[in-house]
Amino acid sequence: MTETKSIEVPEPLTRLGERFEEAGRELYLVGGFVRDALSGSIGKDVDATTGSHPKEIKRLLGPVADHLWTVGERFGTIGARVGPYDVEVTTYRTDLYTQGSRHPEVRFGTDLVEDLARRDFTINAVAASAENGEIRDPFDGRKDLEFGVIRPVGDPLDRMRDDPLRMLRAVRFETTLSTSEKPFAMTPQLEAAIKENAHWLESISAERIRDEFEKILLSENVAKGLRTLVRLGLMPYIVPEFMETLNVEQEAEFHHKDVFEHTLIVTQNVEKDPILRKAAFFHDIGKPRTLVYEHRCTYCGAKSIQKNTEEGECEHCGGRTLPKKIHFYGHENVGATMARKSMKRLAYPKDDIDAVAHLVANHMRPMGYAVGRDPWSDSAIRRFIRDTHLSRGDRELANVDMLLKLAQADITGGAPRRRRIAEESWRSLKSRVDAVRAEDSVEKLESPLDGNDLMQLFGRGPGRWIKHVKDYLENETVEGRLGEDDTEKARELAVAYAREHDPFEEG
Incomplete structure (x- = not known):
């Protein structure tokens, strides 16, 4: 060459x-x-x-x-x-x-x-x-x-000072140009200049930072890129919340890596789709803020929840309590909120923000199928498909297929001894979802009666009551108890629902 x-x-x-x-x-x-x-x-x-x-x-x-x-x-x-x-x-x-x-x-x-x-x-x-x-x-x-050398033209400090975005570009080129046959690497002098002056990114617009970050997320070597962003001190100026995932241990039965390493594995293994890659990146970002330890009394066996691993005193018998398990209760909802905040700060489009937050908020749903004592009914599968679907107008933002792809990647970051069981559960869920969708387009099912029909039926004007009744009828349709075109039965159900719940009180 x-x-x-x-x-x-x-x-x-x-x-x-x-x-x-x-x-x-x-x-x-x-x-x-x-x-x-x-x-x-x-x-x-x-x-x-x-x-x-x-x-x-x-x-x-x-x-x-x-x-x-x-x-x-x-x-x-x-x-x-x-x-x-x-x-x-x-x-x-x-x-x-x-x-x-x-x-x-x-x-x-x-x-x-x-x-x-x-x-x-x-x-x-x-x-x-x-x-x-x-x-x-x-x-x-x-x-x-x-x-395979990423070398600045001339003095590294001068080149980074000319345009601090070049610090992100260096990571991007190292990430996107590397192959297994020929890895690329920055010169030590360039890495040192970036580490010392990462704060210069504060002068760069959110849109420019976002565009470089997106290219790293969509690369074949995304895990390498994310690790480098953290190692060189750039991540605090992109998604500072992500730094909280470092060295956060997880329950060994389900995960053999900390939250940071687990996230890198999942992000690397998920399909190279812009929404899925961001959903994988953010899927466990809420864990550090929801971390609690389940303590058990060594004497009476009583359980308690603590924020630390220190020994305690049992409130029931006064015995000694020790940490036994790690939990992240509600981390999916906390993570969805954090994803919204981070993506908004990076000036992502609203549709992208909503799609990613939706997937993050629902990413534990397949786990519910895996650990449930009783198998899900067809109605439960229908609700799952419906709940995981998100659209705006005619545009579909997220769906059950995307969530299942995220869940499949999540399994790859799990503990090896639990992985086979999780994979079998995933295949079972996927098969049942496919079977239900073969019968109906569950995502598109609607109430047989629209707002005008309901206002005519009850002789009332517009109000929040319409949504309550429509949601009920829509749910009956999704559950398979009401045909999508069965307007006669829909009227009977609407009248019965109104008689029992009196939705008109709210206007």
Whole structure:
């Protein structure tokens, strides 16, 4: 790779290079497109740089672009759709983040090498002529790419100070570029600079932090990425609550790892879906705040709940009490609340927040099936399917399939001797869910009577009473005791329900 003199440039980009060359300007492909091309793959997102200023870039791009966008013009960037490629052309520049600022001070430059010198890492500071693919590599990025080294261009402190988000980008590249055949690693100097200055992330907007964090969560090596974020002191500036999971022991019968290690396993093993990965990351985040110890009296055997492991005195007989079990009562609900707060702070969309919180809040439901003394009835399975479904309008946000995938990943983080039993229970639950759904689309079942029908039936206007009656009828439908189209029986049930519960008192 270090001997590679050029890359193959796709024809639409070659035409773009020729267009700039005819105008007496150079155009170089840079960043991830060149990095990936050197590794043997060609992407569709292209970054390029030139000595032209935005006004001239627009003039040169216009005739060959299918579409132009100028949202980044004040930073020197013009975007264009050229054939199948999304191209962003940026004027040579230098960026500087001043302390306390969330936006860079942009200065245009005149030289390619000067532009490459302000980039984050050597593997991203390799340029290729858009016209002929000839490589320019003043900082030996090809060598670092070949040997799996994440090395800053120049002094690590200067590069991180220029844009502190680069500390997260370093973790992201180490995480996403690593393979079992060729792992990537940061230089010791870069790691030291990040550890000492992780607090610089406070100057970066939540949206930019979120986007980098999301890329780490969706990588093949997510456990490695999360571990590195914690080790380098970056996690406190992303999801500080996650730090509470470190060294929190769990009941050995069910878990052979602490909460932190268990979470890494589950997040790594769940399907690579944006909602599922976040649900796995947050699923046990409420455990540290709900941790209690079940104590037992060594004399009379009485049980008590304590917040610590210290020996105590039995309130029944005065005997000595010792901790015997660990519990996290209600951690799923506490965790759902924490997930909402964290995701809102990171400016995630409301639908994503609701979906993740919903999955976290319900992630213990499959455990109820596994440990229940009596097998679930078909009605219980129907309620389970219905309760785990979440939608907004016509958009489905979460469903029982997603919850079962999360539960399956959760099992992989359990104690090995309990894992086989849990897997058998999961397969049984999945089979019963599939059987019930084959008969009905349980998630879509509704009351045979809508609000207008109920107002006409009872001769009353709108009010909260409608919801009470509709919920009752809907539940009867889900339970299979009322047909979805059986309006006659629905009227009888509604009248009987109103006679017994008098929902009209609430308006």
